[in-house]
Each structure stands twice: as structure tokens, then as C-alpha cells.
Amino acid sequence: MTKEVLDQVATWGFSTVLAAAVVFGFFPKFVVHILVLIYPRNHPRRLELLAELEAIPCRKRLVWVAEQLATVLFDGIPARVSDVRARRRIRASKTTTSTLQRASVVEKSRRTLKKEFFPSDVFEATTHPDPAFNRLLMADLNATEKYFFRGFSGQHAAARLLLSRTERESRVIIADPRDAGSINRRARYLLRHGPADDDFEQIQARLEEEIKIGLVGLFLARHRCVQVDITVMADPPLDRLELFDDSVWVSLHGDQHAVTEVYPRTLRFTEASFIYNMERADFLRISQAPTGRHFRITPATTREDFLALSKTITGVVLSDEQFRELEVKFDAFMADFSPDVELGAELSHMPAPQTGA
Structure with missing residues (x-):
């Protein structure tokens, strides 16, 4: 393996080999890891995309990543927006419930204080x-x-x-x-x-x-x-x-x-x-x-x-x-x-x- 790498460096030059490693090795994985973040947390496509990348030959990864970019934009972004809205609704519901609970406690305390210490x-x-x-x-x-x-x-x-x-x-x-x-x-x-x-x-x-x-x-x-x-x-x-x-x-x-x-x-x-x-x-x-x-x-x-x-x-x-x-x-x-x-x-x-x- 080392001899093959040295032969390629001698044939193509160090800069060419480094550029090839970055383009076909580092870049596809880096981009896919960025793309999966568009999907909501715990979305199944996050793990699926990473697994599919490993099954793609290195020479075909650039084209595959470009295809997934379009898919993620039209599939992941709506999923992320829906997730954000759902979280906001839950948070708003919790806030409303908490506010109502606090208001109930305050009103109950006010009535108790009025009954206990204030004249009728x-x-x-x-x-x-x-x-x-x-x-x-x-x-x-x-x-x-x-x-x-x-x-x-x-x-x-x-x-x-x-x-x-x-x-x-x-x-x-x-x-x-x-x-x-x-x-x-x-x-x-x-x-x-x-x-x-x-x-x-x-x-x-x-x-x-x-x-x-x-x-x-x-x-x-x-x-x-x-x-x-x-x-x-x-x-x-x-x-x-x-x-x-x-x-x-x-x-x-x-x-x-x-x-x-x-x-x-x-x-x-x-x-x-x-x-x-x-x-x-x-x-x-x-x-x-x-x-x-x-x-x-x-x-x-x-x-x-x-x-x-x-x-x-x-x-x-x-x-x-x-x-x-x-x-x-x-x-x-x-x-x-x-x-x-x-x-x-x-x-x-x-x-x-x-x-x-």
C-alpha cells in the first residue's frame, strides 16, 4: 500500500495526489456530514445517508453527493421547518400551561391572603x-x-x-x-x-x-x-x-x-x-x-x-x-x-x- 502511494506520488506529483485525496476522500464525507445536519435530530435519513456514502465507490462519490444535495434541499429543509414548528408549538403549550399554573397559584394565594388577612x-x-x-x-x-x-x-x-x-x-x-x-x-x-x-x-x-x-x-x-x-x-x-x-x-x-x-x-x-x-x-x-x-x-x-x-x-x-x-x-x-x-x-x-x- 505504501509502495503504491509512493509510486503514484512519483508519477503524478505530491500536489496532484493530495488534491485527489481531498476531492474523492475528504470532501464527499465532509459535505454529507454537513447535509445530514439539515434533517431534524433523530431523523432516519441522517444515518441512511452516511451508510449509503460508504457503499459508493470513491470515483462516483462527487456525483452522488451532488445528487443528494438536491434531495436534501427539497426533503430535509421542509422536515426541519416542520420540526421547528412542532417544537415551538410544544414550547408555547408548555409556556401557556406554566403561565396558567402560575396565574392559578397567584390567584389562589391572593384569595387566601384576602380571606385570611383582609376584612370582608x-x-x-x-x-x-x-x-x-x-x-x-x-x-x-x-x-x-x-x-x-x-x-x-x-x-x-x-x-x-x-x-x-x-x-x-x-x-x-x-x-x-x-x-x-x-x-x-x-x-x-x-x-x-x-x-x-x-x-x-x-x-x-x-x-x-x-x-x-x-x-x-x-x-x-x-x-x-x-x-x-x-x-x-x-x-x-x-x-x-x-x-x-x-x-x-x-x-x-x-x-x-x-x-x-x-x-x-x-x-x-x-x-x-x-x-x-x-x-x-x-x-x-x-x-x-x-x-x-x-x-x-x-x-x-x-x-x-x-x-x-x-x-x-x-x-x-x-x-x-x-x-x-x-x-x-x-x-x-x-x-x-x-x-x-x-x-x-x-x-x-x-x-x-x-x-x-
Whole structure:
């Protein structure tokens, strides 16, 4: 083999032999390897063309490669275009599916966040009663079996109980009238945010009286409840809380505009929300704390029982005359409160509350 190559080099010259090797040996294989790349990946013609080339004699390869060039142009290019389009459709389908999945996850997360942390209803602070607010709150009250209230005094809780028609279990958390710090801190807050001519001592006296009026109101509302459990705590939160079976209402009295508005901004959360469960758990923790001061009023509680209970809660003996004065003041509060909730007509049809045994 080597002798033959040397003889050909001697006869034809080195350059001629090299050119022949390139033209009949290297060039056909190189071109065919380029042509097969036109076909899509894994196309059977890729392997077929390479195998056919090996079966073609060297002297006929140039003509054969030229023939395959035309075949590949009219056969391989359409196959490649079809393959590219199919890949794009698959990729677009995957992208669309992925986009829809992401959108579904985002929407699900948005709904979860909205349900867990965002209020179902928002009522802005106003100087006039909002009919929608009162209508929805009273609907929640009339549909609930348990009514939990947390505020500085129990006036609003007692008023709502008297305005409702359903007997229920009620729990109330109010400020401890025997804790001077609670009243002083609330008085200072009202003094800072109230009118400039407010007097600190007058605010203190008004707050102490509101607690007593609220207690009298809860006593008057006892026939609307299975029982009224009262917990007094030092320095309750500024925001008023009203919790029902299906919702919780948070009146933002701690908002900077709440003091200047008669009706503060109020948020309603459904029972499926995180806020509802958090507020309920916190309420039950306080109302059931073994170290707390807890009291109970039932339909069987007499006036004498209540006067003794009032002394235990407030530390002050309440006479019959003082009781009647507080009862008159609570009736005045009810007269102002019932039109606000647009139920004054219903109030006129209710039997007078029993205050005796």
C-alpha cells in the first residue's frame, strides 16, 4: 500500500495526489456530514445517508453527493421547518400551561391572603350612622348563639342585647373600675385627642360613670341572655371588639381620627380569617384566665344580687337611688343609640325591662 502511494506520488506529483485525496476522500464525507445536519435530530435519513456514502465507490462519490444535495434541499429543509414548528408549538403549550399554573397559584394565594388577612367589609369613620353598617352588624347579632364584647364599658353591648330578639350566651370584657391606672390612661388619651377645653377630672368622672352605666345596662339585658359573663381587666385595648359566630367587628377607636369622629372606622372579618381566630383566641384567653376577675349575671339575678355584685366590681356601694339614676342615664343612652341603628321602632314594641326580682 505504501509502495503504491509512493509510486503514484512519483508519477503524478505530491500536489496532484493530495488534491485527489481531498476531492474523492475528504470532501464527499465532509459535505454529507454537513447535509445530514439539515434533517431534524433523530431523523432516519441522517444515518441512511452516511451508510449509503460508504457503499459508493470513491470515483462516483462527487456525483452522488451532488445528487443528494438536491434531495436534501427539497426533503430535509421542509422536515426541519416542520420540526421547528412542532417544537415551538410544544414550547408555547408548555409556556401557556406554566403561565396558567402560575396565574392559578397567584390567584389562589391572593384569595387566601384576602380571606385570611383582609376584612370582608370596611366602614369608614363618619359623623353620622351608616345604615349598611348597622344592618349588617345586627344581622350578625341576630344570627349568633354567642356574643363576645370587649370595650371600655359595656353600654354598647347591653344596648345591642336589648335590641336583639334572640336569647344567647354573652361574654363581656370591660375596664376594671378599681384600677385607677386604666381610667387615668384612657382619660389622658381622650384629653390629648379631644377638644382643647376638655377637663381631665371631668373625663375621669365620665369614664367611671360609663362603666357603672354599662354594668346597669348588662343587668337590665339579663333576660335576653342565657347568662352574661363579665371580666374586668386593667387597661383594655382602645379598639372595641364585637365577636359573633360568623364574624368579628373591630372598631378602631385607637385610630388618630377616631376621637374626632362619632363613629370610628370599623373592619369586619369572617370566621374563616386568621384575624377572627386570633381575636377569638385572645378573647377566650382573657375571659377564662384563672387569675382574672370574673363575674356572672343570669336571668335569676335580682336587684339586691346586682347591687352586691356592683360593689365587688367597682368597690363602691351603690344605693337604690343611685341605681335608678344610672338606669335613667342608660335609658337616655338607649334613646340615642336605638335610632342610630335604625331600630327605634322595634324598641317601642319591646316590653319594659324588669329591674327587680
